[in-house]
Amino acid sequence: MIKAVNLTKKFGDFTAVDNLNLDVSPGQIFGFLGPNGAGKTTTIKMLTGVLKPTSGKVYILDLDMESKEIEIKKRIGVVNEEPKIYSHLKGYEYLKFIMDIFQMNNSEIKRRIHELCEAFGVDYLDKFISDMSHGMKQKLVLISVLMRKPEVIFLDEPTVGLDAKSAKILKELLKKYAEQGITIFLTTHILEIAEKMCEKIAIINKGKKIAEGTMGELKKMGKYENMNLEELFLELTASEEDIKSIVEQL
Amino acid sequence: MKEFFVLLKYGIAFFQSSRTKNKRLLWSSYTVPALMIGFISFFVTHETFVALSRYDPFAPKIFVNFWTTLLSLFFIIGFVGLSINSFTLNEEIEFLLNLPIRKTVLLAYQIFVSTLTQLFALFLYIGVYVSFATVSNNVFLNLMKGLLQIVFMVSFAAFLTILIGRKLKRTFVKRLVMFMNIVTPFLIFLLVGINMNIPEAQGNEPSILKYLYFSFSDYNFLTWPIKDGVFPFLSALLSIFFIVSFIWLSKDTEFSQTESKTKKKVNLKFSSSGNPIKAIYLKDIKTALRIDQFIFFIIYPFAFGIFMAVINNDIFTAIFGSMPIIIIYVALESAILTAKEYLYIDTVRTYPVKFKNILLPKIIIPSALNLVILFIELMIFYFLKDLGLKFFVFLPISFLLLVMNSLMGAYQTIKNPPKTENINRVLSFGSIMLVEGITLGSVFAIIFPMMKLLTDGFDSSLQKYLIGYLLPFSTLAACLIYSRYLYSKLTGHE
Ligand SMILES: Nc1ncnc2c1ncn2[C@@H]1O[C@H](COP(=O)(O)OP(=O)(O)OP(=O)(O)O)[C@@H](O)[C@H]1O
Numbered sequence: 054m055i056k057a058v059n060l061t062k063k064f065g066d067f068t069a070v071d072n073l074n075l076d077v078s079p080g081q082i083f084g085f086l087g088p089n090g091a092g093k094t095t096t097i098k099m100l101t102g103v104l105k106p107t108s109g110k111v112y113i114l115d116l117d118m119e120s121k122e123i124e125i126k127k128r129i130g131v132v133n134e135e136p137k138i139y140s141h142l143k144g145y146e147y148l149k150f151i152m153d154i155f156q157m158n159n160s161e162i163k164r165r166i167h168e169l170c171e172a173f174g175v176d177y178l179d180k181f182i183s184d185m186s187h188g189m190k191q192k193l194v195l196i197s198v199l200m201r202k203p204e205v206i207f208l209d210e211p212t213v214g215l216d217a218k219s220a221k222i223l224k225e226l227l228k229k230y231a232e233q234g235i236t237i238f239l240t241t242h243i244l245e246i247a248e249k250m251c252e253k254i255a256i257i258n259k260g261k262k263i264a265e266g267t268m269g270e271l272k273k274m275g276k277y278e279n280m281n282l283e284e285l286f287l288e289l290t291a292s293e294e295d296i297k298s299i300v301e302q303l
Numbered sequence: 304m305k306e307f308f309v310l311l312k313y314g315i316a317f318f319q320s321s322r323t324k325n326k327r328l329l330w331s332s333y334t335v336p337a338l339m340i341g342f343i344s345f346f347v348t349h350e351t352f353v354a355l356s357r358y359d360p361f362a363p364k365i366f367v368n369f370w371t372t373l374l375s376l377f378f379i380i381g382f383v384g385l386s387i388n389s390f391t392l393n394e395e396i397e398f399l400l401n402l403p404i405r406k407t408v409l410l411a412y413q414i415f416v417s418t419l420t421q422l423f424a425l426f427l428y429i430g431v432y433v434s435f436a437t438v439s440n441n442v443f444l445n446l447m448k449g450l451l452q453i454v455f456m457v458s459f460a461a462f463l464t465i466l467i468g469r470k471l472k473r474t475f476v477k478r479l480v481m482f483m484n485i486v487t488p489f490l491i492f493l494l495v496g497i498n499m500n501i502p503e504a505q506g507n508e509p510s511i512l513k514y515l516y517f518s519f520s521d522y523n524f525l526t527w528p529i530k531d532g533v534f535p536f537l538s539a540l541l542s543i544f545f546i547v548s549f550i551w552l553s554k555d556t557e558f559s560q561t562e563s564k565t566k567k568k569v570n571l572k573f574s575s576s577g578n579p580i581k582a583i584y585l586k587d588i589k590t591a592l593r594i595d596q597f598i599f600f601i602i603y604p605f606a607f608g609i610f611m612a613v614i615n616n617d618i619f620t621a622i623f624g625s626m627p628i629i630i631i632y633v634a635l636e637s638a639i640l641t642a643k644e645y646l647y648i649d650t651v652r653t654y655p656v657k658f659k660n661i662l663l664p665k666i667i668i669p670s671a672l673n674l675v676i677l678f679i680e681l682m683i684f685y686f687l688k689d690l691g692l693k694f695f696v697f698l699p700i701s702f703l704l705l706v707m708n709s710l711m712g713a714y715q716t717i718k719n720p721p722k723t724e725n726i727n728r729v730l731s732f733g734s735i736m737l738v739e740g741i742t743l744g745s746v747f748a749i750i751f752p753m754m755k756l757l758t759d760g761f762d763s764s765l766q767k768y769l770i771g772y773l774l775p776f777s778t779l780a781a782c783l784i785y786s787r788y789l790y791s792k793l794t795g796h797e
């Protein structure tokens with residue numbers, strides 16, 4: 054469903070993503086972890102056709118991103134790191150705009166809008182987007198993506214700024230969608246989310262993939278038995294003594 | 304004081320959306336045009352003052368009183384309108400409030416920046432006043448009075464700002480500022496118009512002076528600093544009072560959150576056209592109409608174009624006169640629309656739409672809007688001044704030029720994408736000059752010879768072919784090629 058082959062992105066001399074290979078199968082929830090600046094957002098941008106890779110290939114839904122960009126974009130959904138959307142539109146105008154852009158106009162999508170608004174407590178569609186808070190915008194973006202029920206959904210730190218209830222609903226909703234066969238690719242800094250939700254996890258650091266597998270497989274990679282994801286993550290991306298000495302020095 | 308200079312050093316450069324690294328360039332982009340306006344107003348009014356003083360030594364005083372009143376008024380209103388925004392929380396104020404800086408310093412900084420934005424009015428005034436001072440009998444004293452006038456104006460405006468800052472509604476202020484901005488540039492026509500009337504009135508009393516006399520009243524405190532007797536002292540005292548009150552009042556100023564009202568009734572009828580292209584055009588038109596600045600950018604060239612058509616008897620002068628303004632505004636309009644798209648580019652790029660379809664409305668909407676202006680001008684001439692139908696050939700040619708212009712506006716924006724929602728300065732002064740230069744050059748090379756051609760104004764047939772046909776058509780071809788180049792640059796831009 055999502056396939057990256059030797060994906061590389063350079064900004065000048067700096068390599069943000071380095072020869073990355075990924076393969077996500079249908080109906081999977083795939084967790085993409087890594088410290089700040091590891092290259093997660095850059096990877097998502099390449100996978101969704103926002104950024105052209107310096108080299109390497111991207112296949113989504115078995116289509117080549119280079120030649121089938123528009124068709125791919127029509128069938129996937131993307132929730133960006135930051136909910137940056139047209140501030141001069143009102144909430145419902147934005148949803149209408151998305152319906153037009155994706156050429157979807159049926160009773161089902163309208164039904165879903167109502168359901169999703171209900172679920173996330175969105176009763177502010179008449180407000181200008183410029184007047185919405187970060188979390189309010191984030192929920193609007195989520196609705197604009199989920200209402201379309203795309204076949205593949207990319208989410209870059211989707212729970213940032215959401216209240217506890219909305220975050221919970223989002224997590225349950227994503228699990229339900231995955232059961233229905235929708236493929237989900239998500240980045241997060243909350244390791245608990247990754248541990249509980251994702252069937253498969255990849256960890257990248259400095260643009261390179263340093264680990265990949267199911268929770269079970271990852272645990273075997275650790276130094277000792279029964280490490281949790283946090284301990285493993287820290288072991289892979291920084292050493293524990295490091296952190297201890299840093300804290301002591303502060 | 305030290306804090307103030309730190310703010311100046313970093314603050315001004317900090318919130319310019321353009322990435323102008325060169326601070327000197329940034330400063331000159333404010334001051335050079337203002338200085339130019341100052342020089343122009345100095346030279347334009349100089350002869351008037353000489354003529355007036357020959358007629359009656361008292362006449363220049365009436366004249367300068369009138370201009371002092373008018374320009375002080377404009378300065379103060381524009382100043383208050385702009386700096387009142389500093390009492391509402393915006394991105395910049397929010398950032399500044401987090402710094403350990405006293406509010407008085409913060410406000411003084413805002414006042415300074417607001418003064419900068421009123422540089423045009425200020426230098427227009429300085430030009431007029433200095434030209435008055437040089438024909439007066441006591442140059443030094445009058446220059447000192449002029450200085451006092453400026454101090455008085457700024458302190459009064461600052462005092463007003465802080466006094467009403469928290470009371471006025473933001474939307475009202477915005478309307479007011481917009482209106483003042485539209486009206487101020489027309490003053491220069493008034494200035495020129497009055498100057499033209501005076502030589503005609505030689506011998507008997509220049510009638511215009513009668514109308515200006517009202518500003519000479521002792522109750523007109525706006526001109527106290529430049530009057531005789533105790534008035535300058537009074538205004539100096541008042542200035543001190545304004546400054547002290549400003550500092551005193553600013554200590555407990557609160558910055559309030561901006562708010563816009565929302566209707567409770569929710570319209571959830573999701574009737575959509577299902578047409579992506581149409582949706583993008585509709586969205587851009589909506590955006591344009593909701594940006595106050597954009598509305599100003601539409602109204603101003605419209606008013607100007609119609610004004611030019613009405614006062615001129617020659618179609619060439621009318622079109623050529625309105626072109627410079629139309630050109631600036633077309634570029635600004637497309638720059639705003641492009642900037643508004645580029646702020647959300649990461650989201651926009653996930654839409655299943657070709658980038659060219661996102662981009663085209665930013666070119667078409669401003670070009671079409673301004674083509675309507677030229678169309679109206681031609682219609683005015685057609686119906687009122689017997690213009691031949693053949694002159695309508697200007698329309699398609701102008702459209703091409705307007706498209707080239709919008710492309711330049713959009714391209715300059717993409718080359719220097721905006722970082723914040725603040726769109727106070729969409730195009731840098733350098734970009735505007737570039738756009739102006741290229742397009743005015745082409746307008747001159749195309750419309751001037753075609754005009755001659757249409758009116759059979761050529762002496763020899765060689766001239767006719769070289770200047771009448773070759774020049775405009777080759778320029779037209781060059782414009783086409785350049786537009787094509789910009790377009791491919793734009794759509795190929797990552
Ligand atoms: N447009 C750009 N130009 C230059 N460098 C960039 C650009 N975008 C990203 N980078 C660099 O690429 C690296 C990876 O950035 P990226 O945003 O992908 O990190 P991330 O894993 O998403 O981090 P975070 O967890 O903080 O969101 C960083 O070092 C960043 O500075």
Ligand SMILES: [Mg+2]
Pocket residue numbers: 093094095134209
């Ligand atoms: Mg990121």
